[in-house]
Amino acid sequence: MKSSTIRVALVGNPNTGKSTLFNDLAGLHQRVGNYPGVTVEKKTGHYQHAGFTFEVIDLPGTYSLAPRSPDEMVAVDVLLGRRAGESAPDIVLLIVDATNLQRNFYLVSQVLSCGLPTVVALNMVDIAQERGIEIDVKKLAAKLGTPVVAIQANRGQGIPELKAALLSASQSTPAKSENPFPAEFIDQALGLSSRLDSNLKLPLPLFLVERLILDGNGYLEDQLLPINAHAEREYLQSVRQSLSQHGFPIPAGEAMARYAWVGRTLEDVVRTPTERRLTLSDRIDAVLVHKLWGTLVLLAVMALLFSSIFQFAEPAMSWVDSGVGWIADVVGSQLAPGALRSLLVDGVIGGVGAVVIFLPQILILFAFIAFLEDSGYMARAAYLMDRLMAGVGLSGRSFIPLLSSFACAVPGIMSARVIENYRDRLVTMLIAPLMSCSARLPVYVILISAFVPSHHYLGGIVGLQGLTLLAMYLVGIFAAVGVAWVLKRTLLRGETPSFVMELPSYKMPSLRTVLFRMAERGWDFLYCAGTLIFSITIIVWALAYYPRSDSLVAETIAGQREQLAAEIAAAAPDSSARNSLLNKLEEFDQQANLTQLEGSLHQQYSFLGRAGRLIEPVVRPLGWDWRIGCAVIASFPAREVVMGVLGVIYNLGTDWDVSVESDQSQLRDRLKSARWDNSGEKVYNLPVALSLMVFFALCAQCAATLSVIRRETNTWRWPLFTFAYMTGLAYVAALLTYQVASRIWV
């Protein structure tokens, strides 16, 4: 015994109940982190048993230990103790699906080759029994030379026995397992091993030496052998050739040898009913992947996903919103006006609010996605949609992530983890923000209701306003298709990824696992996106607040008042013009209006206002004035902010609320009457509104999305790329929209 902590690596095929077992063992004592340099999650947990601490390391679900990418290499490195500062685990806990033993045992065979003490957890015994599969557990344990424990992870059955088996395994030496390969291969592997050791001073574990021979795709060779080891590479090639000539082809040899071992191991241990029975899963599938019913169910699931967002997330979001507003009021009323109050109220509380406001949506979507994954439906949705997605060079696996992005790109991007192929996953994450998320909706709604005429066609069934809204969604979808097409042919070119996917049998998801997954990802989001959104919000706040000059604002107000007074003096006495000017002055002097004007002027004189003027020449061709430019810059942290900023600019004050109908119509009126500073012409007309909407449909004004892309790709390169390409695309599209539309309508 090395120490009182016993390290257990949890390994298994996908869909075997690995997460469920991990939660059974570790309960709430779990932590999620990242392995440096790769995108694999590092999930660990611990529990106490018989005076020892057992640390459980959850490795990503896999069908095989043949690494083809840095992500897949993680599992091998952990098992062999090759990660810096980490020794090999004391025990491997291998979870297998009792209803699917043949394929699961391929991984068993590979894990046994690693030579570590191993315990096999035979899961899903309830379903196996239902299907009439009989397994002689004792005999299996004897043949494998490892303990085998039957469990039912979703009910927590067999867990005490499993813990006992882990304890005793940690105190005994592993039995030597049978090598499944022919003598020829074993000799060659031993030869290669001593050769690498003596020629290159490279003492590799035998498992890796074997893998070097078996994995002809070159990945492992490049990882393990020095670049200049030409002689060894050639030697390796000759070993493969000679084995092929002796009836052990590469790569099929490994699979044939291991599956032959699986056959020998299971032949007198498992009895499967000979006649093919229609399982429950088959009966469900008869509907869910049926040509007609399957499609209808998929549509219904999609509809449910969205209505759940509106049904449950919207109310929760407005609670969050009013809660944040309440805190801001309380804090605001305790402090004197000034920089500190503004920093706390508009900066800090606003910043926290901007992060937390996303949570209800994200949690609901994650719960939904976790349910789809754990029930087995996710794979069906991918299967049904693959043909369609293949059209843009993606696979069916991208469907749910992209679909969720219509609600919010954050969970969409995070759920892209199910996509095995790295290039596909990346393309999916890069185009996900083009789907029109719910944060864009208020922008569309206000602009459309203010500037798009409400014509109706076909007897009132379709309206122009509705069509415009639809067009905005389509703009995003078409752009996404185009971008995916281009990326797949340029930056992310490569072999068409395969769509070799298991369709797991249906299972009733456990509420606990679904909640765990939801909480885990929600926390992940808060943690990774929170800091970034928060700091950007503070920066934008500072830009809009400083340099504060009360005297400049007071001067401007006094100037405006003087001008008004001068006009009154010049007007003919008792004329109606004079009366209306007098009314105007009275209105001007009202305290509420003065406060709003002050706010607007401060905004104009701030760094942000100056930046808006600075970029005016750039946004002018889009039909925008500097105020819109300002609002676009200010809405960098979150696009829904844009309407709020416009509200401040157009003197609606800072208490203005987009979600309140009367405030909305106030903003509409202000927008409609806004005029250019120099010419006095109206700023907003249909072309300007369209160009602004198209810009927001395509731009990347969302710090949360960008930080989640950074989290999932482990580099700043891709979020920066996303920001650059989307902003470029949005600019060009808005430019085209304005230039074309203004020639048609004006």
Add this chain to the structure above:
Amino acid sequence: MISLETLSVGQTAKVLRFAGGGDITQRLLEMGVTPGVDIRLVGSAPLGDPLEFEVRGYRLCLRRSEAKKIEIQT
């Protein structure tokens, strides 16, 4: 040569060999589609592609283009 793609629904065949290689072949081998194994076509997705198979007691789906590269014997 007869390819897996030509199987009709419900029909079972034996896998003979793979045309071409690459990662897809390796993945298929790992998932139990080895020479000599029985494989049955269960059905196809509504748009005709991909295809659903039963092999070694579980369900696996493959695109037609992938199934084309697997040689079978009926």
